[in-house]
Structure formats: C-alpha cells, structure tokens
Amino acid sequence: MLNIRSATEADNEAIWEIFHEVIAAGDTYAFDPQMSREDALAYWFSENMQTYVAEKDKKIVGTYILRPNQGGAGSHVANAAFMVVPNAHGQGIGRAMGEHCLSDACRLGFRAIQFNFVVSTNESAIRLWKQLGFEIVGTLPKAFRHPQKGYVDVYVMFRSLL
Amino acid sequence: MLNIRSATEADNEAIWEIFHEVIAAGDTYAFDPQMSREDALAYWFSENMQTYVAEKDKKIVGTYILRPNQGGAGSHVANAAFMVVPNAHGQGIGRAMGEHCLSDACRLGFRAIQFNFVVSTNESAIRLWKQLGFEIVGTLPKAFRHPQKGYVDVYVMFRSLL
Numbered sequence: 001m002l003n004i005r006s007a008t009e010a011d012n013e014a015i016w017e018i019f020h021e022v023i024a025a026g027d028t029y030a031f032d033p034q035m036s037r038e039d040a041l042a043y044w045f046s047e048n049m050q051t052y053v054a055e056k057d058k059k060i061v062g063t064y065i066l067r068p069n070q071g072g073a074g075s076h077v078a079n080a081a082f083m084v085v086p087n088a089h090g091q092g093i094g095r096a097m098g099e100h101c102l103s104d105a106c107r108l109g110f111r112a113i114q115f116n117f118v119v120s121t122n123e124s125a126i127r128l129w130k131q132l133g134f135e136i137v138g139t140l141p142k143a144f145r146h147p148q149k150g151y152v153d154v155y156v157m158f159r160s161l162l
Numbered sequence: 163m164l165n166i167r168s169a170t171e172a173d174n175e176a177i178w179e180i181f182h183e184v185i186a187a188g189d190t191y192a193f194d195p196q197m198s199r200e201d202a203l204a205y206w207f208s209e210n211m212q213t214y215v216a217e218k219d220k221k222i223v224g225t226y227i228l229r230p231n232q233g234g235a236g237s238h239v240a241n242a243a244f245m246v247v248p249n250a251h252g253q254g255i256g257r258a259m260g261e262h263c264l265s266d267a268c269r270l271g272f273r274a275i276q277f278n279f280v281v282s283t284n285e286s287a288i289r290l291w292k293q294l295g296f297e298i299v300g301t302l303p304k305a306f307r308h309p310q311k312g313y314v315d316v317y318v319m320f321r322s323l324l
Binding site for chain 1: 185188191192193194195197231232233234235236237238239273274276278279299300301302303304305306307308309316318320322
C-alpha cells in the first residue's frame with residue numbers, strides 16, 4: 001500500500017537521501033550533483049511549493065513537488081518534479097505520484113501542467129508521462145550533458161487539466 | 163549612441179522604473195504586476211545573473227539579464243530576459259541588447275541561449291529574435307493570460323551559439 005501525503009520537516013532526512021542519490025547519478029536532473037543538503041531541502045520546500053512524499057511500509061520511497069510554473073499571468077500552469085528511490089523503480093511509485101499530482105493540481109485550480117526539462121534519454125519517465133496524457137510540446141536541442149551519452153535533447157511536456 | 167554595460171547599484175532606480183512599467187502592463191512577462199521594488203531588484207540582481215543596462219544620452223533606456231537556464235548538466239544553455247523603456251520602443255535598443263547578449267553569452271562559454279516564455283502576441287519581439295537566429299522550438303498552449311486577449315500561446319525559443 002502506497003500512501004501519498006504532504007511532507008513535513010520529519011521527512012527531511014528521507015527526502016534528502018532520495019534527492020541526493022538522484023542528483024548524484026546526474027542523468028535526469030539539471031541540479032549540481034554536489035548540491036548541499038541545506039540547499040536541496042530549501043529548494044524542495046520553497047515558499048511556493050507543495051511538497052509530497054510517498055510512503056510504503058512506513059518507508060519514504062518517493063517525493064514530488066507541485067508549484068506554479070510562472071508567476072502573474074502564467075500562474076495557471078503548474079510545474080512538478082518527481083523523485084523515486086532508485087532501487088524502488090518499476091513498482092508503480094512514479095505513476096501513483098503522477099496521478100496524485102494531476103488530481104491535486106486540479107484541486108488547486110491549475111488549468112495545465114508543464115514539465116520544463118525531461119531528458120530525452122529518460123525513456124521510462126517519458127513513457128509514463130505520455131500514458132498520463134502529457135505531450136511533448138517542445139524539444140531543446142542538446143540541452144543536457146548526460147554523464148554517459150554526452151549532449152542529448154530535452155523535452156518540454158504539457159498536459160491540459162480542463 | 164547606445165552604451166551597454168554591467169549594471170551597478172546606482173542603476174537601481176532606473177531599472178525599477180523600467181521593470182515596474184513593463185510588468186504593470188502585464189502583456190509580455192509572467193511576473194506579478196504588484197511585485198515590490200525590493201523583490202524585483204533582488205530578482206534582477208540574483209546571484210547567478212549578469213545584469214546589464216543600455217544607456218543613451220546618460221539615461222537608462224533598457225536592461226537585460228543573462229544567466230544559466232538550468233544548473234548542473236544543463237548549465238551550458240543560457241537564459242536571458244530583456245526590458246526596454248516603453249516609450250523608447252522602435253529605436254533598436256532591444257536589437258542592440260540582443261546582439262550584446264549573444265556576444266557576451268559566447269564570451270562566457272555558453273553553447274546556446276533559450277527563452278522559456280515568449281508570449282505569442284509579442285510579435286515585435288518574436289520577429290527580432292528570429293532575425294537574431296532564434297527558432298521556436300516549443301509551443302505552450304494557452305500558457306499566458308493576456309490582459310486584453312485572454313489565454314494565448316507561449317513560445318520557447320532557442321539559438322545555438324556554436
């Protein structure tokens with residue numbers, strides 16, 4: 001049973017472990033792999049973010065954030081980012097968080113969700129987002145330096161919530 | 163004669179006047195039109211930004227920022243944003259700042275420049291960026307709420323510097 005809920009300060013250590021492991025791999029996110037615990041948590045719990053965790057058997061196995069992608073006249077479009085414990089991939093945690101995110105974004109009144117930076121080699125994520133109704137609406141040529149594959153394209157993905 | 167140079171604290175008042183006038187119009191940027199002077203200047207002079215002003219006859223007539231669009235493995239792509247004093251449009255100030263920006267981005271070692279949020283109704287800007295070699299690489303459906311035209315598309319524009 002997966003329980004997805006708002007994160008609290010008590011989740012800091014578990015979130016940092018996931019965050020650090022994901023950014024240290026360096027193949028999906030454009031964060032500095034050396035980012036400090038303090039900076040990472042400050043970012044993941046920024047003022048304008050909703051921060052969630054996914055819990056399984058009392059262990060945090062994933063986390064995601066949801067926020068307006070822009071301010072002012074762009075604030076009706078949400079942005080989200082997801083991280084799953086690397087050794088828990090393939091268990092449907094990403095999908096469950098994605099579905100939770102769509103539902104919460106609706107509840108919060110967003111009209112659409114946009115992912116700004118989906119690395120094109122992250123095939124399982126792209127497959128999942130397409131299954132959840134997202135489309136590739138932009139391609140950023142060679143915008144990501146993959147640690148093994150060199151410069152690769154990045155996709156902008158978008159889904160209406162109307 | 164237009165002189166484009168790095169901004170200093172002495173330019174704060176002039177920058178704020180431009181910034182405020184541009185975001186109050188609300189038809190090109192997704193900033194809260196009520197954004198405070200303090201928040202605006204903190205943003206325009208953020209740690210990772212190069213901030214420039216364009217000076218004509220000792221008056222600041224434009225300002226722009228240049229920064230990495232992402233961190234880590236995405237930091238080779240720059241992002242920039244430009245503002246011109248509203249009553250000084252059509253004098254080539256945007257073009258001069260754009261050309262200065264391309265040249266400075268090269269000098270700083272960026273491999274490309276990306277604009278994340280070009281409102282599709284901002285035709286003069288789109289024309290200028292195309293003339294300077296930018297292409298539309300993505301379209302965000304109805305991602306901007308235009309004060310007169312309602313929800314309109316937004317473009318992602320991109321230019322290689324190699």
